[in-house]
Amino acid sequence: MSQNRFIDDSKTRDIILDSIADGVFTVDMNWNITSFNRAAERITGVLRDEAIGQRCKDVLKADVCGKNCILKKTMQTGKSIINKTVYIVNATGLRLPVSISTSLLRDKKGRVVGAVETFRDLSIEDKLRKKITQRYSFEDIISKNHKMHQLFDILPDVAISNSTVLLEGESGTGKELFAKAIHNLSGRKNKPFVAVNCAALPDTLLESELFGYRAGAFTDAKKDKVGRFQLAVKGTLFLDEIGDISSSMQIRLLRVLQEKTFEPLGATESVKNEARIIAATNQNLLALVKKGIFREDLYYRINVVKLELPPLRERLEDVPLLVARFIEQFNAATQRNIRGVSGDAMSVLASYSYPGNIRELENIIERAFILCKSNIIGLNHLPDFLNSLSKDNSRGSTPSSLKDAEAKFLLQALNSNNWNRLETARQLGIHKTTLYRKMRTLGIKSPLSSTTATC
Amino acid sequence: MRIAIGACEEEVATVLDAADELTIIEAIPKGKKSEVRMNVGRGNILPALLKSLQINVLICGAISQPLESAFLRAGIIVHSFVRGRVDEVMAAFKNGKLEENPFIMPGCHYRHRFRKCGYGKSLRRSRD
Numbered sequence: 401m402s403q404n405r406f407i408d409d410s411k412t413r414d415i416i417l418d419s420i421a422d423g424v425f426t427v428d429m430n431w432n433i434t435s436f437n438r439a440a441e442r443i444t445g446v447l448r449d450e451a452i453g454q455r456c457k458d459v460l461k462a463d464v465c466g467k468n469c470i471l472k473k474t475m476q477t478g479k480s481i482i483n484k485t486v487y488i489v490n491a492t493g494l495r496l497p498v499s500i501s502t503s504l505l506r507d508k509k510g511r512v513v514g515a516v517e518t519f520r521d522l523s524i525e526d527k528l529r530k531k532i533t534q535r536y537s538f539e540d541i542i543s544k545n546h547k548m549h550q551l552f553d554i555l556p557d558v559a560i561s562n563s564t565v566l567l568e569g570e571s572g573t574g575k576e577l578f579a580k581a582i583h584n585l586s587g588r589k590n591k592p593f594v595a596v597n598c599a600a601l602p603d604t605l606l607e608s609e610l611f612g613y614r615a616g617a618f619t620d621a622k623k624d625k626v627g628r629f630q631l632a633v634k635g636t637l638f639l640d641e642i643g644d645i646s647s648s649m650q651i652r653l654l655r656v657l658q659e660k661t662f663e664p665l666g667a668t669e670s671v672k673n674e675a676r677i678i679a680a681t682n683q684n685l686l687a688l689v690k691k692g693i694f695r696e697d698l699y700y701r702i703n704v705v706k707l708e709l710p711p712l713r714e715r716l717e718d719v720p721l722l723v724a725r726f727i728e729q730f731n732a733a734t735q736r737n738i739r740g741v742s743g744d745a746m747s748v749l750a751s752y753s754y755p756g757n758i759r760e761l762e763n764i765i766e767r768a769f770i771l772c773k774s775n776i777i778g779l780n781h782l783p784d785f786l787n788s789l790s791k792d793n794s795r796g797s798t799p800s801s802l803k804d805a806e807a808k809f810l811l812q813a814l815n816s817n818n819w820n821r822l823e824t825a826r827q828l829g830i831h832k833t834t835l836y837r838k839m840r841t842l843g844i845k846s847p848l849s850s851t852t853a854t855c
Numbered sequence: 856m857r858i859a860i861g862a863c864e865e866e867v868a869t870v871l872d873a874a875d876e877l878t879i880i881e882a883i884p885k886g887k888k889s890e891v892r893m894n895v896g897r898g899n900i901l902p903a904l905l906k907s908l909q910i911n912v913l914i915c916g917a918i919s920q921p922l923e924s925a926f927l928r929a930g931i932i933v934h935s936f937v938r939g940r941v942d943e944v945m946a947a948f949k950n951g952k953l954e955e956n957p958f959i960m961p962g963c964h965y966r967h968r969f970r971k972c973g974y975g976k977s978l979r980r981s982r983d
Contacts, residue, residue: 446962454961458938461917461960463873466863489870489917491962493935 423498423519426505427456427471434514443498443521445491456517462488462500468735471515474502478512483775484737485522497522539581541574542725545715551578551707558705559585564657566642566702567680569709572757575680576638578709582678583636591635594628594675599641603649608665611652617666629662632675642702643681643688650695657701677702712754712761719750722758726765727777734769741768741777748779748786807842810835819846856882858948859905861915862892862941869938871901871915872922878941879908882949902929914944914953917960936963 413435417424423440425433436451436459444451446459457465464470464486474481480503489495498519505514536544538552558565559582567575576595583593601609612627628637645653656662657677661670679702688694712718723746727738741749754760768781779787810824817823821839825832839845860867861874868874881889902925905913913926918935926933937944939958947953956964 444962450961457869458960459962461870463870465869466866487870487872489872489919491936491960493918493920493923495872495919 420518421520423521424516425451425456425459426514426516428514429475429512431455431457431471433459440519443490443496443519444488460488460517460519461490462486462498470500470502471517474504474515475512478504480504485731488519497526536721539577539584541577541581542721543715543718544721545710545718547710548715548718551709554707555581556585558582558707560587561705562586562676563704564676564702565678565704566685566706567678567709568685568706569680569682570711570757571682572754572759573709573711574758575682575709576640578707579636579638579678579680583638583676586636586676588635588676592632593636593638594632595638595640596628597640598649599644603646606645606649607652611662611664613665614667617664621666624664627662627664629656629673629675630664630671634674635676637675637677639677639679641681642679643683643685643694647695650698654695654698654701657698712757716750719761720746722761723749723765726762730766730769736769737775738769738772738777739775742779745777745779745782748782752786803842806838807844810838810842810844814844814846821846856912857908857910858882858912858914858945859908859910860941860944861913865940865942867914867916867937867939867941867944869916871918871935874915877905879910880945902926902931905929905931912948914948917963936960 414437417435417437418439420437421439423437423443425436425440428434433451433454433456436446436448438448440446440451441448444459444461451459456471457469470481470484470486473479480501482501483499484501485497485499487495488498499522500517500519502515502517504512505516507513536542538555541548541552543549543552555578565579565582567578569575579595580593583589596606596609598606608625608627610628612625612630613621615621615623639653652662656673659670660673662673663670685694685699685703689696689699723741727740730736731738749761749764756763764783764786765777767783768777771781772778813824813828814821817827821835822832825835828835858880860878860880861871862868862876862878863874864876868876875894877893879891879893901922905926906929910931912932912934914934914937916936916938918933923933923935934948934953937953937958938960939947944953944958947955947958952958
């Protein structure tokens with residue numbers, strides 16, 4: 401009688417488990433599988449009869465099995481783990497993302513007798529997310545901004561041209577990512593990509609770094625040193641912060657670009673330069689040329705193709721995409737499962753001006769990962785200066801008077817036109833003297849000096 | 856003949872794509888000449904690394920299709936979806952019993968049904 405009841409119980413349990421769309425299995429205290437439902441069969445490709453009695457890791461085949469076993473953590477701490485994303489390899493060798501949850505199993509007396517694991521196949525969500533991301537991404541660069549898409553459109557042609565490229569953009573706008581994208585799209589993609597930050601090295605060191613030296617060239621030169629130009633042979637040499645190099649280094653670089661040869665320090669023979677040069681700067685090189693700080697002939701040598709990367713404040717529509725990417729990266733790096741950013745935190749992030757550009761946004765998310773103990777990043781996980789901005793915004797969203805509202809509107813218009821008052825007046829459909837008068841009465845002053853402000 | 860085993864401590868690592876350690880064995884017909892354990896980078900760099908180390912055979916746990924294809928393209932014979940202690944797996948490989956039940960992961964027998972390249976055969980081939 402009790403035997404029949406036991407059989408009925410296990411049949412009922414199997415029917416219930418099989419009706420669940422997620423994969424479910426249970427293990428005993430030795431990690432051997434004691435039940436395994438139909439969805440688990442479908443996801444893993446292992447039949448129930450083959451799975452029962454086997455160690456769970458041999459059946460699930462997840463990348464966390466072994467040292468980072470989630471069931472083991474639950475058994476040790478007694479705490480359930482909810483929706484942890486891991487990868488499994490199914491019986492046919494397909495690598496699938498799954499979301500895993502675990503919990504302890506107890507008998508009637510409350511003693512732990514094993515654990516249960518449920519897992520959901522995320523491959524469809526993953527494919528959809530990748531499809532959406534692909535629409536907005538180019539190599540490793542992600543954007544839905546129209547200026548960036550114009551750059552994406554010309555990048556393949558720029559890449560195959562082999563011409564010297566100048567990337568201009570503020571610090572943190574992703575100049576190195578663009579340089580790598582150009583390298584990867586070119587015929588040189590299987591050759592080295594070598595990056596040098598010209599501002600990080602003093603002049604003499606930069607010279608030996610770039611061109612190398614021969615043994616005996618100076619007191620401590622015991623052996624030959626290969627320079628970055630030679631390391632990047634047939635590949636790409638990325639010269640970052642080129643606006644910061646000295647005038648003597650400018651002459652040496654000009655010579656390499658003109659004659660396509662260079663001499664390592666102490667060498668008697670020239671070496672042929674076979675590296676493609678991509679230069680980058682966060683300064684306005686033309687302005688430096690006009691000031692006589694940067695050589696005009698070198699400027700025109702490196703400015704064969706110029707790409708201007710917009711700062712993040714001019715493509716704030718990319719903030720949610722970038723935030724999602726950083727969360728994905730930090731989740732993978734820190735084994736966390738943060739799902740996203742709360743609505744109010746996102747609206748603060750999407751309205752900040754980011755003087756440090758994408759790098760600053762990345763740092764904000766990294767900091768939030770440290771502080772966030774739940775799986776949603778909230779306002780309280782953002783830096784204080786952003787929180788005060790949020791308070792200002794909330795005050796600003798309900799201006800105390802029409803005067804405040806007008807001032808805010810004018811400021812936005814002036815900012816979007818880079819404080820060009822003539823353009824702003826044209827955009828607003830008012831005469832420029834009306835704009836000046838309004839600025840004066842509302843107490844709006846240009847942040848630019850009188851010499852640089854454009855009328 | 857050089858054999859690499861994707862390992863995690865004393866056992867074959869469950870998923871090679873996530874394995875941190877490789878055991879490299881220099882095998883001769885009557886036993887083994889040397890055994891080296893090394894920490895390796897994960898994933899895509901492994902096929903080139905194993906090729907540069909002149910590895911002929913890789914024994915591993917579960918492996919994703921793209922990674923397995925990369926090993927095959929590098930000319931390395933792959934025995935995948937294998938489980939068990941490294942020493943026992945090695946002994947089974949020597950005796951041509953790696954395709955048998957305790958060493959094959961559940962549900963993966965069909966992958967091995969048509970494979971006939973055990974240790975003995977591989978060694979004979981290398982001697983010929």
